Amino acid sequence: MNNILPPDEIEYSGRPEGKDQILRDSSWLCGFRVDDMDGPQVSARQVASYADGATPFIQDMNSVSTEVITTENQRTANYVHQGWSIGAIATISPWTSSRIDAANRHNAEGAWVTRRTLVTRLKVQVLLQDLAPAPEFVAAIEAALGLPTRFERFQGVYLALSRWGDVVPLGLEIGSSLALTDTETNLTQISATTSYNSFTYLSTIGTANIVRKGGASNAGWDDGAWTTVDVPATEWRPIRIITVAPTVCLLTNDIQARLTELYDDRLLCLQPLIVNPLGWEWETCDDTDNASRTISKVEVHSSGYIIGLSVHYLDGVVSRAGREAANKHTFKLTNGEHIVEVLTCTDGEWLRGMQFITSKGRCSVICGTLDGIPIVSRSKGGILAGFLTASKKHPQWEYLMTSAGGIWRYDLVPKIPKQDDVYSDYYGARNLPGTNFNDRPLIGNSGSMYISNVAIQAGAHIDGIQVSYKPRTTGLGIDH
Structure with a gap:
């Protein structure tokens, strides 16, 4: 696994951990599974590395901001709650869409509101063209495509994406944040003077989902002063996922074409x-x-x-x-x-x-x-x-x-x-x-039932047909 930052970027504000360690703690270049209704799940595997000496663009931010986002279904609300942008949520491959639907989870419609306060320390961006897939990820996809049956090939690709992730972030922000998500109806019952910066107070709202990211110390979280606390860089965490790309887009054009051909046969x-x-x-x-x-x-x-x-x-x-x-x-x-x-x-x-x-x-x-x-x-x-x-x-x-x-x-x-x-x-x-019929209910899934006799009653026309069945394992028969 190559360095997440080039050597001249290792030092950061005198801190020995440097930006490289900050990005490692933020699961930078790791894949995320996004087939779960409840929210994204980061993979422990680094799915990409920099290609041909490419480097990311890293911007010092040190800004405080608030945002209010309204969403129209439960899945989107859950992902926004975890810091994902609407664009990132919508960026999924057909392979992921299939796995989302296959989970058979009801995606309730309605109106949810997410209120977020963010202290942004770093903004990191990279181009998809500057990334190369992990060789092990490529090997897993190629092994899946080489399996003998169509069903096995599908399951092999699904398994590889479950292990390596459906998407890889291309742009994220790192720092500390506090987010509240609830239905629009419930939030209208909260006082307009409510401080959304107090983790202690927000935790008393029984209907809301609260998530706090970054900052191991409890200092300032009860009164909202956490936005002014100098949090050590080792405690910064990803607070906003801005853009992502499907991990299959890391692969060569030939492998992507083979994946498309397989998916078209689904x-x-x-x-x-x-x-x-x-x-x-x-x-x-x-x-x-x-x-x-x-x-x-x-x-x-x-x-x-x-x-x-x-x-x-x-x-x-x-x-x-x-x-x-x-x-x-x-x-x-x-x-x-x-x-x-x-x-x-x-x-x-x-x-x-x-x-x-x-x-x-x-x-x-x-x-x-x-x-x-x-x-x-x-x-x-x-x-x-x-x-x-x-x-x-x-x-x-x-x-x-x-x-x-x-x-x-x-x-x-x-x-x-x-x-x-x-x-x-x-x-x-x-x-x-006439009376039409289907003998399939008599046969079921039997592999031993066979026709033992056919009787036809006819004059000028065929007046009736009787078919007798007998399983090979017993002497019992069925007439129809």
Whole structure:
């Protein structure tokens, strides 16, 4: 690990520790994990060093300032509370966004206010182009990209970022600070004459989060005089993270391209081919933005047609397509259970029926009817993450759904039960009366069930089909 400061900058105001030690104590050039809802987590590993003799720009500040920042969701409020700027909070790579959503933490919306008093001693900045990645970080990413399966490659990259950090600071301020964060509603109840410099007083506000940084001594923290106390440089700490860069941006263009190529394979969207533009009285819904979340349940509104479809995620986000009308069918998933197949029926114009099959072999009821052409949607190794849907206005019954294509995700589970099974295409009439059925609920995830007999009743037309199943391990049979 090379020196964080060049040799001629080691001495600082006669203090033997120097600026180099100050920056080391501030975790300068270390990565930060930012996938946690509660706040950033610094890595113990230095993810970057200076390239080709580059040096940072360090400015003596010795200033006192206050700031008030209003935020609109819980995660942003937590990071601002720890000194992160709005720009730094928003600077994340897609790899980090996926891990944030995968945590399934509810990011409550509202109004939070952070009041901060800062005594800034140093301001440090460096260009991304002047940094080189730690060789061990490069090796960890390359090892992940070389793993045999797509799932393993994703998990390998996620693990490397968890260890080395999602972002590296490019600009920060060092000194001492005192911050209070609470909801806007709670803060309106605090007296306008309140001193926000007193740590002792702020600690009595039961609803607020308080954080004090820098200064080991308690001198001045009870009456606000801490802003005038000469704190030893060894006790200065990072008080504001101004700018950051994703750690993957430290890597070579070739490795970044390989990461982008892998990430582009994380999702597959399967939807009916629509060549013509959708004109008047059409509606569409796209769940791609939610595809890193985990589905907890689906709700279908149907009659003889599919009218509406809602996808609920574990973090509380809900995506709704179509309308909420007619019969409502709810299909809840258990812990660790995912939808791996979707049976749909269309009559050439309208979506008539839907059924969901899970990784545990469970099947939902058939919502709507199985009139039309049945299609089983699935993707090897993928779990359902959402839908791409289309609806249009019916001449009599308002808007009805016309299609629901699945969005499949490949970075969450290593293998799907029965993922190598093969389905034939549908052969037969499109819209003739009869009783349609799906044998999947009888089979579940069994790998030993097989057809032992098929009986067909027919005259001029096929009047009925009976299929008998028998597991290879027992003599018991099932007729359907």
